[in-house]
Amino acid sequence: MNKLESKQVNFYYGSSHALKDINLAIEANTVTALIGPSGCGKSTYLRLFNRMNDLISDTRLTGEVIIDGVNIYKKGINVDNLRKMTGMVFQKPNPFPKSIFENVAYGLRVNGITDKKFIEERVETTIKQVVLWDEVKDKLKKSAFELSGGQQQRLCIARAMAIQPSVILMDEPTSALDPISTSKVEELIHELKTKYTIVIVTHNMQQAARVSDHTAFFYLGELVEYGVTKQIFTNPNVERTQNYITGRFG
Amino acid sequence: MKPFFKNFSEKLIEGLLMICGTITSLTVVLIVFFLFKEGLGVFNKKAVEEGYVVMVNKSNPVNSISPEDIKNIFDSKITSWKDLGGKNDSIILFRLEDISNYFTDEQIGENFEGLPLLLNRVVDSIPQILAFFPEKYLGKNFKGREIEAGKITFSTFFGGKEWFPTAQPAAQLGVMPLVMGTLWVSLGAILLALPLGLAAAIFLSEIAKDKVRRVMKPLIELLAGIPSVVYGFFGLVVIVPAIQKLFNLPVGETGLAGSIILGIMALPTIITISEDAMRNTPRAMKEASLALGASKWQTIYKIVIPYSISGISAAAILGIGRAIGETMAVLMVTGNAAVIPTSILEPMRTIPATIAAELGEAPDGGLHYKALFALGCILFIITLVINLIVEFISGSKKNRRV
Amino acid sequence: MAIDENKITRSKKRNQSIAFCVFAVIGFLIVAILVTVLSFIVIKGIGVINWDFITKMPEDGMTKGGIYPAIIGTLCLVGGSMIFAFPIGVMAAICMNEYVKDGILKKIIKQMTNNLSGVPSIVFGLFGMALFVNKLGFGDSILAGSLTLGLLALPVVIRTTEEALKAVDDTFRHASLGLGATTWQTTRNVVLPIAFPNIITGLILSVGRVSGETAPILFTVAAYFLPKLPTSIFDQAMALPYHLYVLSTSGTNIEESRPIAYGTALVLIIIVLLTNILANILRKYFSKKVKMN
Ligand SMILES: Nc1ncnc2c1ncn2[C@@H]1O[C@H](COP(=O)(O)OP(=O)(O)O)[C@@H](O)[C@H]1O
Ligand SMILES: [Mg+2]
Numbered sequence: 001m002n003k004l005e006s007k008q009v010n011f012y013y014g015s016s017h018a019l020k021d022i023n024l025a026i027e028a029n030t031v032t033a034l035i036g037p038s039g040c041g042k043s044t045y046l047r048l049f050n051r052m053n054d055l056i057s058d059t060r061l062t063g064e065v066i067i068d069g070v071n072i073y074k075k076g077i078n079v080d081n082l083r084k085m086t087g088m089v090f091q092k093p094n095p096f097p098k099s100i101f102e103n104v105a106y107g108l109r110v111n112g113i114t115d116k117k118f119i120e121e122r123v124e125t126t127i128k129q130v131v132l133w134d135e136v137k138d139k140l141k142k143s144a145f146e147l148s149g150g151q152q153q154r155l156c157i158a159r160a161m162a163i164q165p166s167v168i169l170m171d172e173p174t175s176a177l178d179p180i181s182t183s184k185v186e187e188l189i190h191e192l193k194t195k196y197t198i199v200i201v202t203h204n205m206q207q208a209a210r211v212s213d214h215t216a217f218f219y220l221g222e223l224v225e226y227g228v229t230k231q232i233f234t235n236p237n238v239e240r241t242q243n244y245i246t247g248r249f250g
Numbered sequence: 251m252k253p254f255f256k257n258f259s260e261k262l263i264e265g266l267l268m269i270c271g272t273i274t275s276l277t278v279v280l281i282v283f284f285l286f287k288e289g290l291g292v293f294n295k296k297a298v299e300e301g302y303v304v305m306v307n308k309s310n311p312v313n314s315i316s317p318e319d320i321k322n323i324f325d326s327k328i329t330s331w332k333d334l335g336g337k338n339d340s341i342i343l344f345r346l347e348d349i350s351n352y353f354t355d356e357q358i359g360e361n362f363e364g365l366p367l368l369l370n371r372v373v374d375s376i377p378q379i380l381a382f383f384p385e386k387y388l389g390k391n392f393k394g395r396e397i398e399a400g401k402i403t404f405s406t407f408f409g410g411k412e413w414f415p416t417a418q419p420a421a422q423l424g425v426m427p428l429v430m431g432t433l434w435v436s437l438g439a440i441l442l443a444l445p446l447g448l449a450a451a452i453f454l455s456e457i458a459k460d461k462v463r464r465v466m467k468p469l470i471e472l473l474a475g476i477p478s479v480v481y482g483f484f485g486l487v488v489i490v491p492a493i494q495k496l497f498n499l500p501v502g503e504t505g506l507a508g509s510i511i512l513g514i515m516a517l518p519t520i521i522t523i524s525e526d527a528m529r530n531t532p533r534a535m536k537e538a539s540l541a542l543g544a545s546k547w548q549t550i551y552k553i554v555i556p557y558s559i560s561g562i563s564a565a566a567i568l569g570i571g572r573a574i575g576e577t578m579a580v581l582m583v584t585g586n587a588a589v590i591p592t593s594i595l596e597p598m599r600t601i602p603a604t605i606a607a608e609l610g611e612a613p614d615g616g617l618h619y620k621a622l623f624a625l626g627c628i629l630f631i632i633t634l635v636i637n638l639i640v641e642f643i644s645g646s647k648k649n650r651r652v
Numbered sequence: 653m654a655i656d657e658n659k660i661t662r663s664k665k666r667n668q669s670i671a672f673c674v675f676a677v678i679g680f681l682i683v684a685i686l687v688t689v690l691s692f693i694v695i696k697g698i699g700v701i702n703w704d705f706i707t708k709m710p711e712d713g714m715t716k717g718g719i720y721p722a723i724i725g726t727l728c729l730v731g732g733s734m735i736f737a738f739p740i741g742v743m744a745a746i747c748m749n750e751y752v753k754d755g756i757l758k759k760i761i762k763q764m765t766n767n768l769s770g771v772p773s774i775v776f777g778l779f780g781m782a783l784f785v786n787k788l789g790f791g792d793s794i795l796a797g798s799l800t801l802g803l804l805a806l807p808v809v810i811r812t813t814e815e816a817l818k819a820v821d822d823t824f825r826h827a828s829l830g831l832g833a834t835t836w837q838t839t840r841n842v843v844l845p846i847a848f849p850n851i852i853t854g855l856i857l858s859v860g861r862v863s864g865e866t867a868p869i870l871f872t873v874a875a876y877f878l879p880k881l882p883t884s885i886f887d888q889a890m891a892l893p894y895h896l897y898v899l900s901t902s903g904t905n906i907e908e909s910r911p912i913a914y915g916t917a918l919v920l921i922i923i924v925l926l927t928n929i930l931a932n933i934l935r936k937y938f939s940k941k942v943k944m945n
Contacts, residue, residue, distance in 0.1 A: 052543055057460060078661055084543030091411060094534040097557050107542035112660030156538070249319065263836050264751065270740050271747030274810065275764040277803055281771065283781040446678055453679035457672055466683055468932075473686045475857075475924045477864025479893040480917050483900050484689050487910075493654055514685060523775035568770075575772025577867040578893075602774040602867070609778070609871050614786060626778040633770045641763070641896070 001069060003028035003197040004049060004167065009063035011044055013056070018044045020221045022063075026214070030168075031189060031198045033208035033229065036218035037244065042201045045218065046169050048197070050086040051079050067167065087160025087196075089170040095144035095159070100136050103144045103155055107163035122162055129182055130158040130188055150181025155170035157188065161196075168192065170200040174207065186211050205245055209233050217241045285630055288623035292407065295617055297400035297421040299369050303388060304399035305373050305381040305456070312336040312388075314398035314635040315380075323380065331378065344372060344381040370394070402617075405468055407624065413599075415608065415618040423621045425628070426589045431505070431598035434591050435584060438509025439516055444566055444593060447511075447520030451565075454521065455528040456550050469508040473520035482582030487510040490583055497595055503585030505598040511534040511579045516569040523568060527561020528554050564640045571636040577602035601625050692920065697918030700911045708921070709879045710912075718918055724881055725794075725889030730863050730871065732885070733805055738855055740802075741809030748810070749817040750839050769807030774867040776804045781871040795885040797873025804868055805858045812854025816847040849938030853931045860927030864920055866893040867909025892920050 004026040011019035013236055019041045026032050029052045034042040043117060047053050048065050052070065062072045069153050084107070095103050104123045113119060123140075127133045132154045136147070153173060160168060170189075174182040189198060189211050207216055209229060216226040217238075225232060225241045297317035306312065312334050315323075322328040323341060332338045349358060349365070352372055358364045366389030368446060373381050373394035381394070400420040410424015450470070454463055489510055494502030531554045539549040555562070585597025586607060599607075604620050612618035708718030744765075752758045780800030790796040828838040844851075866874075874894040882889045900906065901911040903941050 050536055052541065055537070055540070078665075080543050080545050080664060081657070081661060083541050086541070088538065088541035090534045090538060094532060094538050096535060096539070096553055106539070106544075106552070110539070110542060110544035110548045112664070150527060159542070160539070169541075252659075260836055265742050267747035267751055271742035271752060271761060273740055273744055274768045274806060275761055277806070278764050278768055278771075280783065281775065281779045284779055284787070285775070360782060368709055446682060449675045449678040450682050453675040457675055458679065462802065466679065469683055469686055469926075472925070472928060475860055475864075475928060476689070477866070477893055477920050479864065479866045479896050480693065480920055481689070483896055483913060486900055488692065514689075517682060517685075545664045545668045545701065547671045548664065550671075575770075575774070577772065577774040578897060582897065602772055602840060605774050605778060606867055606870055609781070623778060623782070626775050629772050629775050631810050633772060633775075634767060636762075637767050637770050641766070 002026060002066075003068065004199070005064075005066040006045075006048065007064040007066065008066060009045075009048065010059065011041075011048065011053070012060040014058050017049075018221050022223050024216060024223060026197065026199065026225055028197050029193060029195070031193050031200060031211055031214040032214045032216065033212035034199065034201045034216050034218060035203075035205065035208050035244070036224075038203075040218040041221045042218050043171050046171055046199055046201050049167065049169055050083045050088055052088070054079065084163055085165050086167040087157075087163070087165040088171055089153070089157050089160055089168065090172045091172045092176045093149055093156050095147070095152050097153055098144065099141050100144050100147070100155060101140040102163050104158050106159060111163060121223065125154075125157045129192075130154045130160060131184070132158060147182075150177050150184060153177060153185060154188065157185070161192075165196070167197045167199070169178045170198065172201050175203060177204060182207075186217075205233075205247075217244065219244070260531040261575060262270055273554065281630065284496050285525065285623055285626050288534045288620050289627035290624070292402055292423065292617065292624045293404065295620070297401055297402055297423060297617065298382075299419055301381055301384050301386070302419070303337075303385045303396055305369075305379075305383075305392070305394040306397050306651075307373060307377045308393060308395050309377050310336060310395070311573055312397060314401060317400040317402065317420040318406065318410060318412065318424065320400050321412070321422055324419065329589060336530065336621070339378040341380050342376055342378045344376075344379050344383075346387070350487040359474070368389075386634055411590060415612070416619055419619075421617055423617075425601075427588045428599055428601045428625065429628075430590050430605050431584070431588070432600040432602075433599055434505050434594060435508040435512060435580060435598055436570055438505060438594055439512035439573040440570050442509060442513035443516040443520055447517050447565070447569070448524060448562065450517070451525040451562075452554075453519045455525045456546070456554060470518050470521055473514075478515065478576060478579045479582070481515055481560055482579035485579060485583040493595075499595060501597065503583055503597050505584055505591060505594045505596060508580045508584035508595065508598065508600070511583055512573040512576055513608060515576060515579060516573050519572055520565045523565035524558065524562045527558035530561070531557045560643045564643050567636055567640055567643075569634055574600075574632055574636075575602060577606050581606050601629055605629075664757060683809070684862075693914065693917045693921055697914035697916075700915030705915055710877065716837050716912075719892070719895060719912065719919065720888040721878060721881055722892045722895040722916070723919070724890040725875075726863055726893075726930055728794050728882060728889055729797050729869065730859055731893055732794055733801035733862050734855065734859060736802035737805040737809050737858070742813050742851060744806070745810045745817060746839055746844075749814050750835060750843065751860050754855060765807050765810055769811070772867075773804060773865055774870075776800055776868040777870055777872065779803075780868060785872055791886065792873055792875075792888050793886045794873055794882055797869045797889070797891075798885075800868045800872045801862050801865060804865065805862050808858040808861060809854060812850050812857065813847075815845060816850030816854065819850060820846045849934060853935050856927050856931040856934065859925050860931075863923050863927075864893050866891075866897055869894060874881075880892035892916060892923075896920065 002025040006024050009019055009022040010017065022045060034046060036042055039148050044053065046160055049067065053059055061073060063121065065073055067085065096106060104126055108119050108122060124133070127136065128204045132151060135151060147155060172190050174185050177185065186207065189200065192198060200212065214227065215229045215232045217224045217232065219240060225236060225238045232241060233245060236245070258347050298320070308333070312331060315334060319334060320330060323343060328334065328341070330338065330340050349368060353368050357368060365387045366609065369381070369383060369387055370392055372481045373379055401435065402423055407423055408425060410422065412422040412424050413427050414422040454466060458466065485507055490502035490507050493499065493504060493507050535553055535557065536549055539553045544552065580600050581603040584599065586599040586603055587597035588599045591598050605625050609622050612622055681766055705718045706723060707720050709720055711717030748758065748761060752761070777800065779797060784796035784799050785792060809830050824842050824846065825838055828842045841901045869891055873889055873891070875888040876886060876898055878890050896916040899909045899916060
């Protein structure tokens, strides 16, 4: 069964039509890259899966967005619980104004977990998973702002993973990072694939090619082409995709 | 010629602009100068009526009496020299009119020409005496000793428990009741306004729909524009009677009435500043919290409020500052009794209200006048400190964000 | 780890509903307070206001007649203070924003302006009395009162003007400077015209502020009762806010002069409302115009 799916999805900001008839199915434990020029609707699409767009007033959605076979926009869905199932990583590292430890523990606490031991263990294993443990283990009580940008972003990934979601949504997670931090995050994505379904928006063609199994190319709110990454990058079916990935526009 | 002229007028304008640029600094300096010149003049002045001297017998070891002690002696609350650090003798208070108890009119003489001699005799012969009389009756070779009576010092001014500048024979200039009154009324105001203001700010910045916000925000800003005298008037005709009825008091003019009015007046400051601070919370940070399954409310109290805490504290402190400095509204509704308050349901008097109520009656340059300027100095220093605290808070915030 | 998902979900939901409910109620409560204050004064005062009320002298120990001299006095004070504060404030803001470079000097001036704006109005009153009334010998006069009010309005004028100047995009300045214009020419011909609407808005708002101030004029100009109009700037004058204070606390017959007090309060509120509305209209009107250009 497909992990994530969208059927005939249309999305509007007021009267502007941001997504047009998007049909897409994403398998579990794969990495899917969303590419396309700025403003084509990649972020909007990504944010459908944890209903982040609900926060923006005067928006409208038609069609179905499905996780694990359930339409997440149907009546009676608890949005907080839905968001617990999906982790999100943002463009710029955005740790909370709290300690490193509390940043990772945050998701557990807001979801009602109070067992101290359990939280400590989970925080440690998660930080180890993002390969940050050795760098921060002596300063868990220090403010997260004291970390470097790359460390902060890995912390944010750990924060998203601590509640053990099954899906991780990443919106240009490396666009604010230096090349070394970027490659660390990319390695991490590679490892996380075994446990999570990952959707990543990226501006960087090489990155899409490096980390993803499947790639979806968006243009002006439409899904132009979707397929196995290798095929999209070597032999796209649509000419517009070809033009974009070879840098003729975008 | 032309470029020279152009250059010249350009320089002239620049000079003019520079002068204007310094005007606020200049004003602050002038305010400090005039306020403190008059205000500091109150210290080391004597609270005893001008032209009077206070004499004791040569054998009396007491050197000085504070204004408060003078009052207590006159009120017979202090009767022994021991209380003033002297011998264990009772005080014999002597005022000029008491002279007729000791001597006949004949001895005094028709034009009081006998007075200096008689006064000398009285003071010299009674060891326990404390004599008040006009300096002009002080004879040559006076055998008594003048003591320093009613000197106003820092400690009598700031520690004094009574404010009664027109009291006889010694003006009582203790700011304690005024300071306490100001604190009670302002703290009461902030206790009312802070929770309400914060709640409203949270509502406006995080919960309200755009449409609601667009109506409410200007209304609240309007609240800030209403003159304080109108608030005072409203308090006087609505809140004061209501409090009187509600608590069954003899008068409704109480600290509580002041706190309520000041609270209403502080609301716009608190709401706008803390709302601004909360709206400055990066969207991504709020989204990150929501994306972890936190509810909107959890996001508000776990992320938004901690993030904007410095702005919120600045709002609270500025609110207190406005409350402390507010004059007219308080003057109109608090009843202005200069006593140290024991309950919020008593009449109280604040520092600004005291200045406003009394400056008109204080003779220019007199002790009372100077005392009121000293109150002005206190207010000025409080506002400076508040500004510095706010500056410090928002400064540390900036550093953190870098 | 056994946690009851449903229970937690429910309690999260409940807490949120309670909190939001409380906040909404408080938000509306505050608006209700404002509406109460305003409507109370409007309802009580509206019957009092008529042509006679605003054009007649007070009569019968201020229990009858109008508030004409107080209106005129307030107009004089507002006018006087603005003649003083507006040009100086605008120039100070220009100096700060266009001339002085970022650095210690600017910081000091900023801090001082900030301090001045935090000084309680009664302290301005004290200062005005010491400097203008006594030291400079103006006596209780419109001149002394206007200067005192002007000083109080200065930080407001400076701040709004500075904001207006800051809102002008630097590209305008660079374009003008690039053509060889001096800083002053750039300021006068390019920056000021663009910033003008917002500067005027600031002026109007400070008029609203100044017209309601009482404490600074208590000892510098205000007359308890003066049944004639001022003839020179060295005359005392009545003023609306002080008149309201006198009527409601120390008039000869407080009960009988209540209606006049309500009327006076309403006139003050109308002034504030008018300045607010005018400022908003101007802001909208000009912002449209700028967009069209
Ligand atoms: N909050 C919003 N309100 C209105 N329009 C928006 C909003 N966010 C995005 N849009 C519009 O929707 C379109 C898609 O935006 P987005 O999904 O952010 O594109 P991408 O992430 O591919 O750059 C753009 O045209 C953008 O202007
Ligand atoms: Mg995007």
